[in-house]
Amino acid sequence: xxxxxxxxxxxxxxxxxxxxxxxxxxxxxxxxxxxxxxxxxxxxxxxxxxxxxxxxxxxxxxxxxxxxxxxxxxxxxxxxxxxxxxxxxxxxxxxxxxxxxxxxxxxxxxxxxxxxxxxxxxxxxxxxxxxxxxxxxxxxxxxxxxxxxxxxxxxxxxxxxxxxxxxxxxxxxxxxxxxxxxxxxxxxxxxxxxxxxxxxxxxxxxxxxxxxxxxxxxxxxxxxxxxxxxxxxxxxxxxxxxxxxxxxxxxxxxxxxxxxxxxxxxxxxxxxxxxxxxxxxxxxxxxxxxxxxxxxxxxxxxxxxxxxxxxxxxxxx
Numbered sequence: 001x002x003x004x005x006x007x008x009x010x011x012x013x014x015x016x017x018x019x020x021x022x023x024x025x026x027x028x029x030x031x032x033x034x035x036x037x038x039x040x041x042x043x044x045x046x047x048x049x050x051x052x053x054x055x056x057x058x059x060x061x062x063x064x065x066x067x068x069x070x071x072x073x074x075x076x077x078x079x080x081x082x083x084x085x086x087x088x089x090x091x092x093x094x095x096x097x098x099x100x101x102x103x104x105x106x107x108x109x110x111x112x113x114x115x116x117x118x119x120x121x122x123x124x125x126x127x128x129x130x131x132x133x134x135x136x137x138x139x140x141x142x143x144x145x146x147x148x149x150x151x152x153x154x155x156x157x158x159x160x161x162x163x164x165x166x167x168x169x170x171x172x173x174x175x176x177x178x179x180x181x182x183x184x185x186x187x188x189x190x191x192x193x194x195x196x197x198x199x200x201x202x203x204x205x206x207x208x209x210x211x212x213x214x215x216x217x218x219x220x221x222x223x224x225x226x227x228x229x230x231x232x233x234x235x236x237x238x239x240x241x242x243x244x245x246x247x248x249x250x251x252x253x254x255x256x257x258x259x260x261x262x263x264x265x266x267x268x269x270x271x272x273x274x275x276x277x278x279x280x281x282x283x284x285x286x287x288x289x290x291x292x293x294x295x296x297x298x299x300x301x302x303x304x305x306x307x308x309x310x311x312x313x314x315x316x317x
Contacts, residue, residue: 004028014131017056018065021049046070047110060093065132067097067113072105076126076133078116079147082140085129089159089219090152100135100143116143120178137166138174145192146185151221152313153185157192158222162212168196207252208240211290211297215241218298220305223250239282246308249282250301252290280304 007027012019021034034051037043043051047070056062068075076082078100083091096114101107102121109115125139135143137160144153160166171193175186208225215222223241227249241250283304285297 008033012053012056015069016059016062016065016131017053018046018062018069019043019051019053020069021051047108060095060097061130061132063095063112064093064097064099067099067110068133070107070110071099071101071113071115072107074105074121074123074126075099075101075107076135077129078135078140079143082129082135083144083156085132085134086137086140086160086165087163088137088140088156088165089216090156116147118143118178122177125174125177136170136174138170141166141171142174142178142185142189144185145189149313150188153188154192155221157196159216161196162216162222168193207287207290211250211252211285212241214290214294214297215301217294218302220298220302221310223248243305243308246305246310247280248301248304248308249280251282251284253284253286 004027008019008024011023011027024033025031034043038045038051042054044054046052046066050066050070052062052066064077064081068077077085077098079098080091081093081098082100084093095112097112098114098116100116100118100121103117103119105117105121107115125136126133127136128134134140141153141157141160144156148156157171161168171189175190175193212222212225221243223243225241227239227242227244239249240252242248243250283300289297
């Protein structure tokens, strides 16, 4: 008896003070336990088959967990809410929370919960994050492509790829599972994934990795790494990072990687060719700039992006 009740307490703690009647039956086998706990004042009923532990902190995550469990057997935090749970930069959990459910699933409206129905919602598109059923990172990114501004959705994909949260292969599997002509976001997400399906490798040097981390932490859009520039007949070499849409190259100038005179001459010659052709010269950042003055680095990158026409998704100016 004590061991079974301990498992129930552990479940309540893991799920932010939320538990379902089905979980209680699986853990304890006593069909009347929910009723007795409600009558004693230890639990309170949130919705049919879903209970809250009285005295547990009332947090956004508790409200989200309750909303997910009350939305039916196949349900998970989705869209912006899922992105926040996965830790994708630029997203927070706020009311109403997004909960993804299949079209055919019967449910009732819940306060503070926005139920987003999908004609293709399957178990393997769900995972558990911090005790809450949630759409996988790849499925979340697909849904963002349908519901968010294209630039915001694309930045979320790059942040997830850059942070090691998802792979291009996982995104392609989601496309193969659910993408069809006419489905919201399909064309957009397919293009995003296709553009990153080959050559999306990150800089080998420590400085390049640190520079990428600085850009990722800033919330700015992320550049493509290791991009071959120039033409077939006259290649200019590999640029460390490249904002293709804005024509902004970035170079990580590590003393260890640029000590040879020939290497330095080559970089200068490449920059001169870009300028002669009317292209932007690269922004160059040293080890000292990246490690000791990261705010200055991000300020310069943001200034270059804005001068090229980029605006944050929430910037109405």
